[in-house]
Amino acid sequence: MADYSKDEIKRIEKKWQDTWAATGAYKAKDDTSRPKYYVLDMFPYPSGAGLHVGHPLGYIASDIVSRYKRLKGFNVLHPMGFDAFGLPAEQYAIQTGQHPAVTTAKNIETYKRQLRQIGFSYDWDREVQTCDPAYYKWTQWIFAQLFNAWYNKKAGAEGKAEPISALIAELEKNGNKNIAAVCDEDTPAITAEQWKSFDEKGKEDFLQKYRIAYLSETMVNWCAALGTVLSNDEVKDGVSERGGYPVERIKMMQWSMRITAYAERLLKGLDTIDWPEPVKEMQRNWIGKSIGCELDFAVSDHNDLSIRVFTTRIDTIYGVTFMVIAPEHELVDKITTPEQRAEVTQYVDIAKNRSERERMSEVKRITGAFTGAYVINPFNNQKVPVWIADYVLAGYGTGAVMAVPSSDTRDHAFAKHFNLPIVDVLEGPTSDINKDNFEAKSGTMINSDFLNGLVWNEAIEKAVTKVEALGIGVRKVNYRMRDAIFGRQRYWGEPFPVYFENGIPKLVPDSDLPVTLPEIDQYKPTETGEPPLARAKGWNYKGKSYELTTMPGWAGSSWYWFRYMDPNNEKEFASQSKISYWKDVDLYIGGSEHATGHLLYSRFWCKALKDLGYVQAEEPFKKLINQGHIQGVSKFVYRINGTHKFVSAGLRKQYEVTPLHADVNMVDNDVLNIEAFKKWRDDFADAEFILEDGKYICGSEVEKMSKSKYNVVNPDDIVTNYGADTLRMYEMFLGPLELSKPWNTNGIDGVYKFLRRFWNLFHDKNENFVVSEDEPTRDEFKILHKTIRKVEEDIDRFSFNTSVSEFMICCNELSSMKSNKRAILEPLVIALSPYAPHIAAELWEKLGHKDSVLDAPYPKYDEQYLVESSFEYPISINGKVRVKMNFALDMPKEDIEKLVMASEAVQKWTEGKAPKKVIIVPGKIVNVVL
């Protein structure tokens, strides 16, 4: 005796959530007899604001797929955890002294409570938290493996990471003359004797050039006043964002990851995975492979000096009218003439104090200085001037470019600005080089001696061949991607499993892992600019000091999907048998903002772990779906200036008004709840309202969801008012998963009404459970099988919004037929259960089943009910649809044609003449062309 009311929903959802928790219904078993399916959500950072309605969007989609695959007989792994190291908790700790672990644990509890009441089928026994020592023990262990590895280009087809011991053995034997490795650019050639002559420190310094996790000098933004390193985001106009102190670019010893070794494999692997094309494209651009040529330009009046440039357009070499080198270029000092020295030095100083970010963001500003030096173009022996300018980056290519102002936008702008000559080398439709609206051309070569008349790609080939023949350069593949910095001057992160002995970095042995975070009294850097960990008293490894920086945010998230496979293993990061069964992630759902961060690093670590023999998968995530973002819709009330009167949105133009944010929870379909508004804030208590049609209508605007805009919608409220099933279906109904869309609850009643109507199919007017055991009619079967097929197709192509609609149509049709046959309703309950598990479980039980709906076999649709015996074809005449006729489905085309031609309507149109042709599209249309 209960209808699908608020109280009943609450009872049902609690009952089943408790039941499933108690019976461990979601535990993934390592049952290798069944095919596996691994569905993963990007684990969240547990922020203090709690879960908002945007979070569950992707989680609901992945939960539907998990439950569906399970019903289809797969052994499903669907875990959840927390990316728990991060800046906000640390910042909060610096301000309040509250330990980040405490804040984080509290936030995680909130998240888990909120996630639980939405009814996700997570196997919570497999939860991981990256800040848990039992977890980061293995993050440290993986770091150690990467420290102990180098990239051997000769191993396998594309090269692979190998243990460093193999490298050492080879160095002992033959030095590095036979070694082809991805290593530092400045690695010298050494013999076995030289290697043996190194002391321990010398050997380690040399090995650092090869290790995949290595220490090296890198450029950082150093703020002396704050005593800390700043990220590019924290620097504005050459001064720190906080405090406005000067920031300098200095070199510092930092941990890095040699991700560049994997550039080619990261690029090629993209072709093997089912990811959204935009994400793949972003990764391709990030890796930034360019094939070109490096060649030397001799410096005029310096017989011994030459400048090496990198170019992808060697074909345009006859158009070179000057050269530009980066301010940091090593030859700047040597080649600058005395007359130009003052200007150059000043320019270099300014450039040094601007962060890379800034240099990039000021694309429009053209700056530079002439060095006074000249180089010789090896192709035509012309003398061209050498300039320095910060549009040339020291870190890319060789830090020097041959400038061709007639075919490169930046070179062109530079030449215009400093009045340098422009020589056209390409003949094309827009070859007027003096135009201001510059356009790079493509066409055939002109003014280019032996290249004249060739198209660009032929010319490149011919020119490169000549460069190599002259012995002045080589064909060269270049990548834009840099090695990844792997250290931060922060507290709340994984400590490195590294200590120093006589300045030599050494690994803490596996048996002594994890190196746990020490307690400290304050979480900020020390006065002397050391990282916070320097505050830890007596924190050392057998008297030797630990590395004091911590790992970056992406360390823990770059391998977590492996830990879910075997989360409690204390001996390995995951056992070999479990890794070989679960292997990789079949479906990964998350936001596209991680395209070049997390997703790239994860692929890198996965490949490295594979090389070292710990996992089998070359790629971690087979299929990726990006869910869109849910934005907030802020609501506004309009106060007439200087009064306590608020005017409804439609009438606001008649007054001088100030819009004020109103809490979205007081607004229902744009209508303000005036009583709630008056109570909301004391100064609104005596507010007056000018209404339209008896209502106060609010204005709205789409903005980011934020507390200060009063537009945050918390899923808890929806669950309280409508239940988890309605929330789940409504979020899916809102639109395509991939689309970003503003949150609104305008249509939520429709979804709720659907569920109630569905419930009513099983109940009579007095709320007694009644289902009929009669044999369904063909029409009823048709509805059932059509729905099952549609929903199945929709899930397979991740179109959840359309399957919600399909359920509604099905329910409406059954309602209007007053159909309550068991043979129809039972399969529908199963099909609905991935979307609305609680109501499905309750109805399943009422249908008399002892077993769980979670394990029911997914219904199969039967083609015989989907085939129409006859079909109503629209008949179109000259493309205009005029009449409809019925034909048997198996009628031959010729007969249909005859019938159509004989019909009165067609006769009238054709006036007895034979048509040019008759087009019959089976199942769609018959078209008569006159």
Added chain:
RNA sequence: GCCCGGGUGGUGGAAUUGGUAGACACGCAGGACUUAAAAUCCUGUGGCUAGUAAUAGUCGUGCGGGUUCAAGUCCCGCCCUGGGUACCA
């Protein structure tokens, strides 16, 4: 600037291979039930023109062209918008 999405009623959105555009839902209008309201159920609902009406005609998927018997869908040229990225030689 470059790369990738998107633009369809009052609103969110359907339309899977070029084949009856607007499914489904919200909102709105009318009706039933009710003393009344809420809830629920039923009916209608892209614009314009004509008609008492059923209906008929006509326009219609950001704009301008094109291909086709047939275009939201394909091609060319624009406009607007969301996201990513940024001096990569």
